[in-house]
Amino acid sequence: MEEHYQILAYIDDLEEAHRLAQESNLSSKLVKMIDSVRGDLVELAPVLASDKDYQRLAEVVEELIEDLIESCRKGEEASCGKATETLQTQVYEMKNSLGMEKAKALINGNGFTLIGTADKEGKVDIAFCGSATIIDGKHVAVACLLLSRTAENLEANKHATIIGSRISEESPMDTEVARIYCTLAKEEAAGSIFVMMRAAIEKEAGKTVADMMQKVYLFEIKEIRISVPSPM
Amino acid sequence: MYERFTLEGKAYPEMGREEEFEYITEKYPQVPQTFLLKTDLERRGVSFSEKAREALQNPSYEHTTQLLFQWHQMDKTQENYEHPLCLYFNDGTGFGIRLGAPESDPWEVDFIDGDFWLMRGSEPFEELSPLPRPLHYGKKTSSGVPMQYIAIAKPSDAFIFVPYRHCHYWNAQDQCRFCDMDYNTGLQMKLGRGFTTRSTPQDIYETTLEILKEEGRWRHLCITGGSNPREGYEREFEFYLSCAQAIQRAFKEVYGRDQIPLYLVLSPYSKDKLERFRDEAGVTRYAPNLEVWDPEKFPLQCPGKNKGLGREEWIKRMLQAVEVFGEGNVECAFVTGTIMAPPPYGYTEIEEAVRSDVEGIRFCIDHHIKPISYNWTVEPGSYFYKIGATQPPLEFYVRVDLERYRLLKEYGVKHGHAFPSGATDYRCCPWSACYDWERLL
Numbered sequence: 001m002e003e004h005y006q007i008l009a010y011i012d013d014l015e016e017a018h019r020l021a022q023e024s025n026l027s028s029k030l031v032k033m034i035d036s037v038r039g040d041l042v043e044l045a046p047v048l049a050s051d052k053d054y055q056r057l058a059e060v061v062e063e064l065i066e067d068l069i070e071s072c073r074k075g076e077e078a079s080c081g082k083a084t085e086t087l088q089t090q091v092y093e094m095k096n097s098l099g100m101e102k103a104k105a106l107i108n109g110n111g112f113t114l115i116g117t118a119d120k121e122g123k124v125d126i127a128f129c130g131s132a133t134i135i136d137g138k139h140v141a142v143a144c145l146l147l148s149r150t151a152e153n154l155e156a157n158k159h160a161t162i163i164g165s166r167i168s169e170e171s172p173m174d175t176e177v178a179r180i181y182c183t184l185a186k187e188e189a190a191g192s193i194f195v196m197m198r199a200a201i202e203k204e205a206g207k208t209v210a211d212m213m214q215k216v217y218l219f220e221i222k223e224i225r226i227s228v229p230s231p232m
Numbered sequence: 233m234y235e236r237f238t239l240e241g242k243a244y245p246e247m248g249r250e251e252e253f254e255y256i257t258e259k260y261p262q263v264p265q266t267f268l269l270k271t272d273l274e275r276r277g278v279s280f281s282e283k284a285r286e287a288l289q290n291p292s293y294e295h296t297t298q299l300l301f302q303w304h305q306m307d308k309t310q311e312n313y314e315h316p317l318c319l320y321f322n323d324g325t326g327f328g329i330r331l332g333a334p335e336s337d338p339w340e341v342d343f344i345d346g347d348f349w350l351m352r353g354s355e356p357f358e359e360l361s362p363l364p365r366p367l368h369y370g371k372k373t374s375s376g377v378p379m380q381y382i383a384i385a386k387p388s389d390a391f392i393f394v395p396y397r398h399c400h401y402w403n404a405q406d407q408c409r410f411c412d413m414d415y416n417t418g419l420q421m422k423l424g425r426g427f428t429t430r431s432t433p434q435d436i437y438e439t440t441l442e443i444l445k446e447e448g449r450w451r452h453l454c455i456t457g458g459s460n461p462r463e464g465y466e467r468e469f470e471f472y473l474s475c476a477q478a479i480q481r482a483f484k485e486v487y488g489r490d491q492i493p494l495y496l497v498l499s500p501y502s503k504d505k506l507e508r509f510r511d512e513a514g515v516t517r518y519a520p521n522l523e524v525w526d527p528e529k530f531p532l533q534c535p536g537k538n539k540g541l542g543r544e545e546w547i548k549r550m551l552q553a554v555e556v557f558g559e560g561n562v563e564c565a566f567v568t569g570t571i572m573a574p575p576p577y578g579y580t581e582i583e584e585a586v587r588s589d590v591e592g593i594r595f596c597i598d599h600h601i602k603p604i605s606y607n608w609t610v611e612p613g614s615y616f617y618k619i620g621a622t623q624p625p626l627e628f629y630v631r632v633d634l635e636r637y638r639l640l641k642e643y644g645v646k647h648g649h650a651f652p653s654g655a656t657d658y659r660c661c662p663w664s665a666c667y668d669w670e671r672l673l
Binding site for chain 1: 398402429467
């Protein structure tokens with residue numbers, strides 16, 4: 001794939017939209033939404049892996065961004081809002097869908113995957129969760145195994161962040177990281193996912209350890225953020 | 233290093249740093265030593281000893297941010313240390329810090345008994361000094377942007393604003409072949425710290441107010457950045473005009489003046505737009521840099537500029553800029569060195585390359601445009617880096633500098649006065665010795 005810098009133009013256009021929106025005295029809510037789309041584009045950049053991805057991105061955002069700039073220039077709050085909302089949804093979806101494969105590669109089967117949770121007061125805990133497995137485009141499963149503080153926290157606060165990485169000793173810039181922001185959807189003590197997770201743990205750590213697993217946490221994936229080496 | 237270059241048809245000898253410096257010193261004794269060192273430092277780059285690195289972390293020194301280009305011959309991502317934009321010799325000649333790749337055989341800077349030294353082998357050769365940190369560094373604008381990301385010291389008496397750090401020529405891979413702007417912007421974004429492609433006029437206004445508080449530190453203010461040729465450069469013009477007006481607003485508040493020592497290094501807009509810069513933003517100087525003079529090489533090296541306006545139109549507008557801003561208040565920079573990029577982008581024969589560059593310099597001087605140089609560094613991310621281009625020999629740069637000096641002297645004889653030069657001076661041009669030579673006129 002040739003190196004692409006077109007995404008910088010989109011990021012730049014959103015910064016221009018931000019400026020024009022402020023000059024036209026449009027609402028701060030709208031300006032924040034524009035900033036949010038810009039932030040997602042910055043995070044999308046490293047996961048664009050093929051010319052096809054770039055083509056898809058162009059199809060998704062190009063016209064909308066032009067509309068947005070024009071509306072910001074004219075000070076039209078409603079049409080700005082509409083264009084920004086559509087952009088937000090499209091870019092967010094694209095970021096998550098393109099990040100999924102990389103996230104699987106970095107999280108599934110990685111003994112150094114970590115899970116972060118917080119109690120009701122916001123105190124944070126981080127624990128190893130080598131069992132974490134992205135099982136489909138929307139869910140990640142984690143075995144409840146040696147995760148006492150995590151379990152306590154999840155009773156009080158269902159949000160979690162799972163992080164898998166491949167550290168480069170040669171250069172920190174070559175380190176690859178996937179972060180999954182998720183929410184506990186359900187717990188399973190039987191069923192196909194439970195059986196699959198138990199079999200995987202038995203294979204990896206033996207029957208004694210697998211027998212210690214009482215249940216599986218099934219999280220719904222809300223957002224994926226990827227950091228991988230790339231010119232952008 | 234130079235096996236592909238020739239001089240008068242003969243293969244140019246391959247030389248290491250010491251040997252080449254010695255050779256040129258003997259061949260061109262009229263070149264002041266610090267000018268020659270500066271030229272070679274821009275070409276080969278520098279490396280810092282551990283002691284020098286540690287000493288440079290002193291927070292009272294000016295530490296630069298990579299706002300526009302990396303300036304270096306390698307990515308500065310693995311080693312987290314600060315360094316200034318420029319270091320100065322004791323005669324006031326300053327050179328831009330370009331971290332040199334090992335294959336360029338860079339010069340070394342060491343720290344010995346409390347002083348910085350440029351080393352020659354294991355011996356101290358020339359003493360060096362960093363500049364004090366500008367007062368606006370470390371402060372933030374009301375929107376939370378660190379002010380050193382709005383304007384950087386350039387370095388002893390100018391501040392450079394880079395409000396637009398994306399160049400649309402990159403979108404279609406038509407960027408100038410020596411340029412690493414978008415690569416650098418992408419890299420800085422990846423490194424985090426909230427790096428953006430743009431500054432807002434409000435942030436520029438607030439930063440200017442802070443800069444102006446440091447009386448005696450600044451003499452010139454400059455705006456430069458990327459291009460946006462969409463809608464006939466209309467969006468680019470509109471944005472930069474608002475940035476210049478933000479600086480003027482701050483200036484007016486402090487000094488009550490409309491005309492300000494602000495020069496713009498931007499595209500050559502149409503005459504009516506240049507007049508708007510002058511009349512509506514108080515701009516007094518302009519630099520529509522052509523980058524490469526050679527009519528054959530310009531389209532190859534600057535395809536975006538060539539498609540956007542074309543060389544003839546560019547030159548026509550440069551001349552119109554003189555009508556708007558006056559003789560001596562318009563500059564044209566050439567990226568000296570790229571004329572010896574690998575064919576077809578450049579020439580391999582030094583004579584031919586010098587002749588081509590000097591033709592551009594002569595044209596500028598004849599039309600009261602100040603010709604200046606930003607000496608080329610082969611930066612990662614640039615097209616020339618990717619194709620494995622290497623720097624021309626030191627002799628090429630010396631010959632271009634000597635010819636420019638000769639032509640400027642001729643101008644003085646012809647017109648009975650020195651070249652009217654109001655845009656910038658040697659204190660704020662660390663990237664070539666062209667301004668330093670003017671000190672000898």
